[in-house]
Amino acid sequence: MTLSxxxxxxxxxxxxxxxxxxxxxxxxxxAVVVAVSVFAPALAxxxxxxxxxxxxxxxxxxxxxLGTDALGRDLLSRLMVGGRTxxxxxxxxxxxxxxxxxxxxxxxxxxxxxxGKVLGRAFDILFAFPALxxxxxxxxxxxxxxVAPIIAMTIAYVPYVARLTQGLVVSxxxxxxxxxxxxxxxxxxxxxxxxxxxxxxxxxxAQSALNFGYxxxxxxxxxxxxxxxxxxxSDWGAMIEESxxxxxxxxxxxxxxxxxxxxxxxxAVNVIGEEISDRIGGKLS
Amino acid sequence: MSVMDAPAGxxxxxxxxxxxxxxxxxxxRLRFVLGKLFSLLLTLxxxxxxxxxxxxxxxxxxxxxxxxxxxxxxxxxVEITRQFGLDKPAxxxxxxxxxxxxHGDWGRSLTYRQDVSDVLLNRLPTTLQLVAxxxxxxxxxxxxxxxxxxLNKGFGDRFILVTLTAAGAVPPFVAAIALVALFAVxxxxxxxxxxxxxxxGRVWHLTLPALALGITYIAFVARVTRSSMNEQLVREHxxxxxxxxxxxxxxVVRHVLRNALGPILTVSxxxxxxxxVSSAIIEQTFGLTGIGQLLVQSIDRLDFGVVQxxxxxxxxxxxxxxxxxxxxxxxxxxxxxxxxxTR
Numbered sequence: 001m002t003l004s005x006x007x008x009x010x011x012x013x014x015x016x017x018x019x020x021x022x023x024x025x026x027x028x029x030x031a032v033v034v035a036v037s038v039f040a041p042a043l044a045x046x047x048x049x050x051x052x053x054x055x056x057x058x059x060x061x062x063x064x065x066l067g068t069d070a071l072g073r074d075l076l077s078r079l080m081v082g083g084r085t086x087x088x089x090x091x092x093x094x095x096x097x098x099x100x101x102x103x104x105x106x107x108x109x110x111x112x113x114x115x116g117k118v119l120g121r122a123f124d125i126l127f128a129f130p131a132l133x134x135x136x137x138x139x140x141x142x143x144x145x146x147v148a149p150i151i152a153m154t155i156a157y158v159p160y161v162a163r164l165t166q167g168l169v170v171s172x173x174x175x176x177x178x179x180x181x182x183x184x185x186x187x188x189x190x191x192x193x194x195x196x197x198x199x200x201x202x203x204x205x206a207q208s209a210l211n212f213g214y215x216x217x218x219x220x221x222x223x224x225x226x227x228x229x230x231x232x233x234s235d236w237g238a239m240i241e242e243s244x245x246x247x248x249x250x251x252x253x254x255x256x257x258x259x260x261x262x263x264x265x266x267x268a269v270n271v272i273g274e275e276i277s278d279r280i281g282g283k284l285s
Numbered sequence: 286m287s288v289m290d291a292p293a294g295x296x297x298x299x300x301x302x303x304x305x306x307x308x309x310x311x312x313x314r315l316r317f318v319l320g321k322l323f324s325l326l327l328t329l330x331x332x333x334x335x336x337x338x339x340x341x342x343x344x345x346x347x348x349x350x351x352x353x354x355x356x357x358x359x360x361x362x363v364e365i366t367r368q369f370g371l372d373k374p375a376x377x378x379x380x381x382x383x384x385x386x387x388h389g390d391w392g393r394s395l396t397y398r399q400d401v402s403d404v405l406l407n408r409l410p411t412t413l414q415l416v417a418x419x420x421x422x423x424x425x426x427x428x429x430x431x432x433x434x435x436l437n438k439g440f441g442d443r444f445i446l447v448t449l450t451a452a453g454a455v456p457p458f459v460a461a462i463a464l465v466a467l468f469a470v471x472x473x474x475x476x477x478x479x480x481x482x483x484x485x486g487r488v489w490h491l492t493l494p495a496l497a498l499g500i501t502y503i504a505f506v507a508r509v510t511r512s513s514m515n516e517q518l519v520r521e522h523x524x525x526x527x528x529x530x531x532x533x534x535x536x537v538v539r540h541v542l543r544n545a546l547g548p549i550l551t552v553s554x555x556x557x558x559x560x561x562v563s564s565a566i567i568e569q570t571f572g573l574t575g576i577g578q579l580l581v582q583s584i585d586r587l588d589f590g591v592v593q594x595x596x597x598x599x600x601x602x603x604x605x606x607x608x609x610x611x612x613x614x615x616x617x618x619x620x621x622x623x624x625x626x627t628r
Contacts, residue, residue: 247466259462270450
């Protein structure tokens with residue numbers, strides 16, 4: 001047993017300095033995809049819903065950089081605009097579940113007695129509900145679209161953040177600096193939110209980055225089976241669904257581009273999450 | 286026991302026994318098993334509450350909610366009210382529903398005009414076969430890739446690791462589309478639709494779906510195998526086994542792989558649940574008449590009773606599998622039941 005005396009309060013800086021080239025590439029990919037999606041209405045060369053039946057399933061060319069789909073719609077424009085719905089859902093889910101999870105996890109980790117135990121047990125029970133299944137139940141209740149799955153997934157992802165936070169808080173609470181603040185008489189909320197919380201952010205952030213990838217894939221899958229984003233709204237999952245007919249006819253590109261973007265974004269956020277996780281000593285499962 | 290199992294290199298002072306392990310093991314093991322069974326029942330009870338009362342989140346008349354998309358004729362409203370007991374208090378409706386489920390009476394499907402249990406039983410085999418085949422692929426391909434990666438150093442290891450990382454990020458539905466494009470459309474080796482007849486036809490039809498379903502976990506199992514084998518390979522008991530002149534393959538199988546299996550078993554519960562849930566998407570994609578496709582179709586056709594039943598089945602399967610895994614773990618690694626795991 002060695003007593004760790006390193007000061008943990010250096011904040012985020014030591015985690016952001018000197019990322020590996022792979023992680024930089026991942027950050028760059030995510031930044032570009034987000035930027036293109038945000039400014040899609042201005043950047044997209046065509047109206048993503050414009051049907052051009054004279055130009056069906058065209059290959060990539062000067063007119064349409066990535067080609068067109070079975071209705072002659074420009075794939076690049078649909079991809080860019082589709083990024084908005086495809087990224088908005090995971091962003092909301094990750095923000096909501098991280099905030100709720102941090103809050104509940106802090107409360108569970110800080111309370112010694114039965115409250116912590118009850119909350120911990122509640123997180124365990126929530127784990128029994130797979131996110132995709134809960135989203136499907138929500139769609140069955142409230143109808144197709146993105147609203148119901150987003151709310152359902154937010155709840156389903158809370159335990160991933162909350163249980164992690166709870167474990168971290170329990171181990172953090174036993175460290176000398178927290179003891180010192182308590183002995184010196186600082187108020188609990190100040191210690192928890194001002195001194196303990198910043199030390200949790202890298203680990204929880206890594207988990208949330210990984211969650212982002214899962215949620216993106218799950219929401220795209222929901223749109224793919226027709227329960228999420230409804231046509232003609234462009235969305236990466238819905239685009240893959242729309243191109244299935246063309247795919248069976250041998251036209252791979254309309255399905256390939258959105259599939260590629262989904263995989264690249266998921267790989268990128270996984271790389272970022274794992275990079276953070278590696279730096280803090282692999283505390284994630 | 287547990288002290289004997291600890292690797293020789295680790296300090297024994299970290300393991301404290303207040304009682305002699307042999308005498309204390311039995312009640313502790315019993316408490317461990319009872320604790321797991323209690324949390325299984327508690328989780329199932331709360332799951333049943335959540336699944337049943339989720340319907341009460343929808344505002345408005347429950348009879349009209351259950352009849353959405355169908356003509357709300359007065360006699361239909363009367364029939365649905367009688368069938369679901371909607372005129373009774375909520376807790377009585379719940380008790381009737383739960384009692385029905387425990388007795389095998391799962392209500393009737395509005396779409397199929399059949400008992401839900403019959404519809405489910407008809408479709409169960411396809412889903413189980415799909416998940417079983419996926420599990421076979423995951424075990425074989427995952428272990429194989431992991432073992433090859435950990436026994437090759439340098440380029441081979443890097444190459445497999447990068448491939449696995451990429452494969453692990455491919456969502457099952459994207460994998461399904463890619464496999465169909467390559468093996469069904471371009472090469473024509475496998476069918477892209479339907480479940481097939483006879484044993485070989487079934488396996489032939491389920492190969493692409495099972496691969497698509499399993500891809501994330503193939504990559505996952507391979508990565509876990511690789512890292513936990515790497516961990517084991519440098520340990521002293523492996524060195525001792527090598528120095529005794531045993532062949533490399535027998536050392537790998539009996540001394541490295543056996544110890545590396547723990548982490549894989551830990552995740553297998555979550556894995557099977559993930560397979561069951563993702564099978565909804567895969568079955569829908571490949572037109573397989575399983576429970577997953579039934580779930581998607583029932584959501585589409587607003588047949589809420591069936592949706593409720595399937596959600597309950599999947600959650601139950603998930604919780605039961607996880608409990609079984611938890612109970613099996615001490616048999617593989619006695620340190621877990623003794624509460625002195627030293628990893």
